[in-house]
Amino acid sequence: MSETTYLEAIRDAMREEMLRDDSVFILGEDVGRYGGAFKITEGFLDEFGPDRVIDTPISEAAIVGAAIGAAHMGMRPIAEMQFIDFIAPAFDMIVNFAAKSRYRTGIGAGIVIRGPCGGGARSGPFHSQNVESFFANVPGLKMVAPATARDAKGLLIAAIRDPDPVLYFEHKFLYRRIKEEMAPGEEIVVPIGEARLHREGTDLTIVTYGAMVWKSAEAADRLAEEDGADIEVIDLRSIRPLDIDAIVGSVKKTGRLLIVHEAPKFGGFAGEITAQVCEEAFEWLDAPIRRVTAIDTPVPYAPTLEDYYLPQTEDIVAAARWLLAY
Amino acid sequence: MYRFLLLTRTLEERLESLFKQGHVIGGLYRCLGQEATAVGSAWALEKGDWLAPSIRDAGALYVRGLPAIEMLRQYTARALSPCAGKDNTTHFTIPELGLLGPISPLGTQLCVLNGVALAFKQRGEDRVCLTYQGEGASRTGASHEGFAMAAALNLPIVVVLEHNRWSFGTPSNRAAAVEDWADTAGAYGLPVRSVDGNDLLEVYEASRQAVERARSGGGPGVIVAETYRMLGHAQHDSQRYIPPEELEEWRHRDPIQRFEKVLLDDGWLSEAGLQEIRDDVDREITESVETVLAESYPPSESARTRVFADPALDPPEPWTRILSPEAGAR
Numbered sequence: 001m002s003e004t005t006y007l008e009a010i011r012d013a014m015r016e017e018m019l020r021d022d023s024v025f026i027l028g029e030d031v032g033r034y035g036g037a038f039k040i041t042e043g044f045l046d047e048f049g050p051d052r053v054i055d056t057p058i059s060e061a062a063i064v065g066a067a068i069g070a071a072h073m074g075m076r077p078i079a080e081m082q083f084i085d086f087i088a089p090a091f092d093m094i095v096n097f098a099a100k101s102r103y104r105t106g107i108g109a110g111i112v113i114r115g116p117c118g119g120g121a122r123s124g125p126f127h128s129q130n131v132e133s134f135f136a137n138v139p140g141l142k143m144v145a146p147a148t149a150r151d152a153k154g155l156l157i158a159a160i161r162d163p164d165p166v167l168y169f170e171h172k173f174l175y176r177r178i179k180e181e182m183a184p185g186e187e188i189v190v191p192i193g194e195a196r197l198h199r200e201g202t203d204l205t206i207v208t209y210g211a212m213v214w215k216s217a218e219a220a221d222r223l224a225e226e227d228g229a230d231i232e233v234i235d236l237r238s239i240r241p242l243d244i245d246a247i248v249g250s251v252k253k254t255g256r257l258l259i260v261h262e263a264p265k266f267g268g269f270a271g272e273i274t275a276q277v278c279e280e281a282f283e284w285l286d287a288p289i290r291r292v293t294a295i296d297t298p299v300p301y302a303p304t305l306e307d308y309y310l311p312q313t314e315d316i317v318a319a320a321r322w323l324l325a326y
Numbered sequence: 327m328y329r330f331l332l333l334t335r336t337l338e339e340r341l342e343s344l345f346k347q348g349h350v351i352g353g354l355y356r357c358l359g360q361e362a363t364a365v366g367s368a369w370a371l372e373k374g375d376w377l378a379p380s381i382r383d384a385g386a387l388y389v390r391g392l393p394a395i396e397m398l399r400q401y402t403a404r405a406l407s408p409c410a411g412k413d414n415t416t417h418f419t420i421p422e423l424g425l426l427g428p429i430s431p432l433g434t435q436l437c438v439l440n441g442v443a444l445a446f447k448q449r450g451e452d453r454v455c456l457t458y459q460g461e462g463a464s465r466t467g468a469s470h471e472g473f474a475m476a477a478a479l480n481l482p483i484v485v486v487l488e489h490n491r492w493s494f495g496t497p498s499n500r501a502a503a504v505e506d507w508a509d510t511a512g513a514y515g516l517p518v519r520s521v522d523g524n525d526l527l528e529v530y531e532a533s534r535q536a537v538e539r540a541r542s543g544g545g546p547g548v549i550v551a552e553t554y555r556m557l558g559h560a561q562h563d564s565q566r567y568i569p570p571e572e573l574e575e576w577r578h579r580d581p582i583q584r585f586e587k588v589l590l591d592d593g594w595l596s597e598a599g600l601q602e603i604r605d606d607v608d609r610e611i612t613e614s615v616e617t618v619l620a621e622s623y624p625p626s627e628s629a630r631t632r633v634f635a636d637p638a639l640d641p642p643e644p645w646t647r648i649l650s651p652e653a654g655a656r
Binding site (some may be wrong): 054 | 443445
């Protein structure tokens with residue numbers, strides 16, 4: 001066994017799927033000769049050749065469009081957005097073409113669109129966003145956001161094999177900070193739509209995903225130590241389909257729900273979770289549902305601004321204490 | 327070829343009556359005046375090739391093997407329509423006929439058809455793609471990106487740019503500051519050929535050459551078809567903004583009349599022969615209309631199906647019904 005980083009897990013998932021299945025290929029900006037902006041596909045061009053590791057023009061709509069067409073022909077494309085912020089120019093192609101294809105025509109678009117999301121890397125408004133809410137209101141799309149290296153690999157393999165479009169949000173802050181034991185070549189498939197219990201507890205449920213899993217876990221540790229509170233942390237892993245059963249099951253146990261995400265609050269995904277829990281488990285709640293999210297601004301650049309913008313462990317601890325005392 | 331030109335026009339005339347009678351759901355988009363561009367270019371393809379139409383290329387679909395009755399089902403939103411009532415007009419994808427359905431945001435089907443062409447190339451198959459866009463659609467970001475990608479990857483794809491003078495209510499001189507639309511296509515470094523889009527055989531010949539070049543690894547090609555949209559954008563559009571003398575001028579260049587003249591003058595068909603085809607097309611359409619009007623809309627609850635792959639819930643793919651064992655282009 002060896003330690004595999006979150007970034008290496010993503011690389012391993014793609015490489016192993018490309019070795020397993022000739023129809024899997026990668027297209028995107030600087031993925032070939034340069035090896036990817038974060039060096040995730042380093043060496044791929046030499047190993048798999050220019051027909052399967054395709055450098056494209058800076059044309060996100062054309063990248064996603066070509067992925068859709070190739071998928072119609074039975075290929076398994078992985079389209080890379082160099083930063084997930086750059087998914088915006090491909091919005092039409094994802095929302096109007098990929099998401100609606102099976103519904104309109106009976107022919108699905110089994111594509112993966114992956115890209116680095118999230119803040120904390122001091123990268124400013126256009127290299128730091130979390131875009132899940134842009135797409136949450138679009139039927140026909142699946143969305144995943146792994147927090148662990150194992151899930152990074154397992155969800156990507158599942159996404160590549162999925163017959164429908166999957167948006168895969170990899171958190172750049174976790175790329176080299178998160179690592180775990182994984183056997184090389186170990187085939188891990190994490191089913192899309194299943195949450196993971198990150199930490200078991202009885203007093204309060206924190207529902208979160210992506211990098212916020214680690215801040216939430218840190219907050220839970222502090223609350224255990226300083227308050228003797230027993231916090232449950234659920235890592236959604238998949239944003240859509242949403243594992244509402246796991247959330248409701250936990251809420252029925254703890255009676256208190258805190259939702260943590262890195263995207264801004266207004267129209268953020270926490271709102272959807274709140275509504276569903278109110279519909280399905282209102283009687284079990286002992287306190288209002290609370291949200292800890294980014295503030296409702298673009299992602300700012302200066303460290304003092306970005307730290308203020310992002311949800312911090314302190315914020316999670318404070319919100320949890322408020323809920324526990326309610 | 328004559329039959330497909332005629333089918334396009336006659337079916338749409340019938341659809342216009344059905345529209346007035348309230349049988350057509352939503353809008354009706356006519357191809358009047360542009361039939362030769364669609365039929366002539368699609369004729370250049372072979373079985374196994376793929377084609378993505380735009381809204382005024384119904385004739386290309388018939389050439390690829392789509393029975394006329396399916397277009398009637400589409401426009402009347404029947405359960406048996408290729409989109410099973412979930413989308414309209416030419417928006418269906420039928421792999422066995424090599425048809426990729428476009429969507430309403432324009433220019434996008436070029437980007438997607440690029441992917442089909444890419445798969446052909448990756449697998450070393452000598453198959454070709456062909457798609458259409460109006461000069462209006464060619465102004466979208468998707469179109470520019472699609473051209474850039476096709477050129478950069480040297481894909482086997484032919485784009486027919488239909489310069490029909492009007493994007494909805496806006497004349498083409500408001501879409502780009504060029505006299506000759508071949509200049510816009512040339513910007514991608516691709517070979518361009520301009521043709522009289524109302525001359526069926528000229529369109530066919532240029533398309534055949536472009537398709538052949540693409541098939542032999544020569545990369546994408548562009549054909550600029552000079553034509554005219556003889557009706558408004560859709561049935562609701564009274565076309566008041568179009569100068570009457572311009573319409574009159576183009577009426578004399580009607581593609582079907584011109585091809586009839588060629589057939590008669592060159593002795594391919596007699597007047598009686600033409601009439602026989604007209605009668606045959608009429609009969610097919612009349613029978614199809616009768617069949618389709620007796621069919622039902624899809625059941626309401628089917629609105630929920632087919633968002634994601636689900637073999638347990640999905641009805642059989644609607645297009646499988648359309649195909650006979652010998653299906654395929656021509």
